[in-house]
């Protein structure tokens with residue numbers, strides 16, 4: 001069903017409810033008005049009709065009765081026509097309003113549905129690519145009658161690498177689903193604890209590339225956070241800073257309190273991100289051109305999407321500024337414990 005068809009269906013429902021209410025009140029108004037009319041116009045007529053009434057001649061009395069009767073009919077018709085006009089106006093105006101409201105109601109649902117379909121398509125594509133590669137390589141190896149033990153081992157090694165990637169991908173997908181469902185246990189946890197744990201997890205990787213990771217923790221305050229998730233988000237930022245930086249460069253982590261939040265600012269001297277790509281890097285499966293072309297930089301474009309979901313689930317934020325060729329700065333803000 002298209003958005004237009006769905007909106008029409010929902011609008012008809014809204015309009016039916018609106019018209020039912022309007023008709024009900026019209027009936028009430030009609031009954032009350034007729035009752036009032038009866039009291040106001042019919043009563044004098046009964047007076048004219050009684051033998052003990054004022055001493056009008058028969059023709060004068062009949063004239064008065066006819067006049068009142070005419071007034072009654074006229075007032076009655078006026079009430080009906082006004083109620084009809086009001087209901088017609090509600091039908092037309094309400095129809096337009098219902099369609100507008102239905103569109104507004106369905107638009108976000110439609111967008112969420114589209115995002116979900118895109119996500120499923122992207123996920124299947126990412127899962128299928130290594131599986132297809134593995135299958136082809138294995139089939140070629142199996143068909144080779146002169147396959148040596150060494151070559152077979154190489155093939156197995158390549159399979160293990162692909163399987164590791166698939167495991168990382170499925171874990172990433174699972175993680176996204178969990179954060180979406182808000183499986184977080186928030187407690188007060190020192191910003192320092194999160195920072196030190198995160199830096200610890202990337203030190204080996206940084207040392208391997210001769211990259212210096214320095215941290216400047218300027219607050220002893222705590223954040224309200226799910227410790228593993230907050231650490232994971234920060235590890236993603238540090239990991240990316242290292243991944244997309246040249247060997248022997250420097251990555252810094254600055255932790256500062258800023259009013260009601262604590263900011264974790266990760267700065268690198270890496271490849272940077274194009275301004276046109278900046279709005280997209282938090283989307284699932286998005287990888288900027290620079291990282292796509294650099295074959296040695298592994299990833300599925302899920303890290304920042306997960307980190308952003310974590311920030312959102314904490315009512316915090318994740319923002320970025322970057323200069324192509326100079327470096328990037330990512331800021332994770334989490335709510336501080338109020339003192």
Ligand code: ADP
Pocket residue numbers: 236240241242244268270271272273281286287288289290291292298299300301302303304305328
């Ligand atoms: P990936 O697994 O590709 O690193 P992410 O979601 O972590 O996925 O990042 C999305 C994209 O954002 C990356 O592919 C890369 O192009 C860009 N990016 C992220 N962090 C940085 C950084 N520190 N420097 C340059 N580009 C970055």
